[in-house]
Amino acid sequence: EVRLVESGGGLVQPGGSLRLSCAASGFTFSKYWMHWVRQAPGKGLEWVANINQDGTDKYYVDSVKGRFTISRDNAKNSLFLQMDSLRADDTAVYYCARAASASLDYWGQGTLVTVSS
Amino acid sequence: QSVLTQPPSVSAAPGQKVTISCSGTSSNIGNDYVSWYQQLPGTAPKLVIYENNKRPSGIPDRFSGSKSGTSATLGITGLQTGDEADYYCGTSDSSLRARVFGGGTKLTVL
Numbered sequence: 001e002v003r004l005v006e007s008g009g010g011l012v013q014p015g016g017s018l019r020l021s022c023a024a025s026g027f028t029f030s031k032y033w034m035h036w037v038r039q040a041p042g043k044g045l046e047w048v049a050n051i052n053q054d055g056t057d058k059y060y061v062d063s064v065k066g067r068f069t070i071s072r073d074n075a076k077n078s079l080f081l082q083m084d085s086l087r088a089d090d091t092a093v094y095y096c097a098r099a100a101s102a103s104l105d106y107w108g109q110g111t112l113v114t115v116s117s
Numbered sequence: 118q119s120v121l122t123q124p125p126s127v128s129a130a131p132g133q134k135v136t137i138s139c140s141g142t143s144s145n146i147g148n149d150y151v152s153w154y155q156q157l158p159g160t161a162p163k164l165v166i167y168e169n170n171k172r173p174s175g176i177p178d179r180f181s182g183s184k185s186g187t188s189a190t191l192g193i194t195g196l197q198t199g200d201e202a203d204y205y206c207g208t209s210d211s212s213l214r215a216r217v218f219g220g221g222t223k224l225t226v227l
Contacts, residue, residue, distance in 0.1 A: 035216065037162075037216075037218075044119060044203075044205065044218060044219070044220045044221040045154070045156075045162065045205050045207075045218040045221070046218070047207075047215055047216035047217065047218065050216065059214055059215060061215055095161055095162070097162075101150075101167050101168055101171075102149060102150035102152065102167065102168055102208075102209070103150070103152035103164055103167035103168070103207070104152070104154070104162075104164065104207070104216075105164050105167065105173065106164075107161040107162050107163070108161065109160075109161050110161055
């Protein structure tokens with residue numbers, strides 16, 4: 001069974017940092033692109049970033065470029081999102097998702113990030 | 118404002134059929150496959166259609182998808198109260214070099 005479990009969310013002050021993790025199991029993690037997608041309270045889905053199988057290709061939505069860094073550790077079946085210089089509008093539930101067949105076929109349950117003073 | 122355009126809401130009675138539209142451009146829908154996601158209240162999104170019209174294992178054939186040019190459509194027949202959810206279309210955008218979603222459509226089964 002494919003399973004994605006996010007962790008690392010919480011309350012952080014504006015300008016602060018957080019590192020999200022996503023533990024993957026039930027599939028060969030190193031064979032898939034992986035994504036982070038977020039959802040602000042009461043809002044729709046917003047794609048944040050993705051990374052290729054060996055971590056050499058990374059793409060970001062414009063609003064997080066230079067502040068967020070996506071990475072992965074294939075030996076530990078883990079995906080990460082380092083978030084720096086956090087702003088109030090980064091407040092959201094952050095999901096990790098696996099990419100397959102031009103879609104995001106499995107999603108984690110999400111972790112809530114709240115940026116507030 | 119989302120790159121892909123969906124109606125904010127649709128509604129229909131149990132047992133009826135509903136369609137949800139998703140409009141884009143030549144750099145996104147016109148250039149790649151479309152997928153659809155169902156988000157039940159308080160839960161994570163779930164893939165219901167991929168590659169325009171294919172259903173993942175476990176998704177009933179009441180769900181269908183189609184694409185024409187720069188638009189796509191999700192269809193749900195035999196509506197059930199359990200289908201009440203937010204539905205999102207998604208694809209990639211070659212100009213933005215990003216994955217993009219529609220703003221979401223809230224389905225109400227009256």
